[in-house]
Amino acid sequence: MGTMYYGGSAMPIRIADRALAHLKVVVATKLRRSESFTVSWQHADDEPPGRSTLWVHPSIALRFVFEDPQPPQLNRAWIEELAKSANATGGIALGAEDLG
Template sequence: MGRLIYDHIGPAVEIDDRTLAHLKVVVTAKLRRHESFTLSWKRPDEFGRTTVWIHPTIPVQFDFDGPEPTDLNRKWLQQLADSAVGGGIVLTGEHADTEAPAAP
């Protein structure tokens, strides 16, 4: 289980390494273009969800438990990227990908 640490405030958000790897690719691409956006996820132990504003000037850290990068699902990456353009990234479950994995 990896962790997303945003602006060194509040507790780290625990996210499984595979999901975190996909999130990292999409967030990094947006921040590289100096784009701000929201990131939302359902809280696993509670009812409701959390949304944070991601901005290029605010530090973000992706902390993985596993030592090796994971293969990436192109369709899932595209789904996350598409949601970033609309109302913000919404973490969703992975969908099957029939294509070859993208490079980590």
């Protein structure tokens, strides 16, 4: 399970390593272009039920921490799906990887 730290918050956002690796690619691309967007996800099973949304902005510090030292092989279709949603009004809705 990976973690993402956003802004000055010491509270980590826990996201599976594989999903976090794909999210990182899309987030880095958007921020490199100085584009803001939202990212939403459902809370992990061991957290209180619910979902969260972040407004991601290039001026706010962001750190990705991965449990696995080896990066996964990335699924181009999933990256493209996340990138497309990042450009939509609703922003990125991080869900399960579509392997089909």
